[in-house]
Amino acid sequence: MLTQIKVPSVPDAKWSFQKFNRRAQDWAIVGASVLVNNGQSGVSLVNMHSTPFRATAVEEAIASGANAKEASEQAAIGTEPTSDINASLSTVNI
Numbered sequence: 001m002l003t004q005i006k007v008p009s010v011p012d013a014k015w016s017f018q019k020f021n022r023r024a025q026d027w028a029i030v031g032a033s034v035l036v037n038n039g040q041s042g043v044s045l046v047n048m049h050s051t052p053f054r055a056t057a058v059e060e061a062i063a064s065g066a067n068a069k070e071a072s073e074q075a076a077i078g079t080e081p082t083s084d085i086n087a088s089l090s091t092v093n094i
Contacts, residue, residue: 013037019046032075048079 015035019028031046032055041062043055057074066074 010035010037030081043075045075045079048076048081050080050082053079 013035014037015033017031017033019031021028028046030048033042033044033046035042041059043058043062045053045055055075055077057077058071061071061074
C-alpha cells in the first residue's frame with residue numbers, strides 16, 4: 001500500500017494545479033497541473049486518459065512561443081477521456 005510520496009521542491013519554479021468540478025468537494029471532472037522552471041514547462045492532465053496524461057502538445061506550443069490561449073487549444077491532442085460517475089463523454093466537449 002502506498003502511504004506517502006515525497007516530491008523535492010524546485011527552487012524558483014512556478015506551478016499550479018486546477019481542478020474543474022461541479023462542487024468544491026467533488027472529484028475533479030478534469031484537472032490540469034503546470035510547472036514552469038527556467039523557461040521550460042511541464043503540463044499534465046487528469047481524467048483526460050485512463051491514467052494521468054502528459055500534455056506534450058501544450059508543452060511544445062509553449063516552447064515555440066505560443067500564448068496561453070494558443071497553447072491551451074492543443075490540450076485535447078492525444079487524450080482519450082472516459083466516462084465515469086462524475087461525467088460522461090456526452091457531457092464533455094473537447
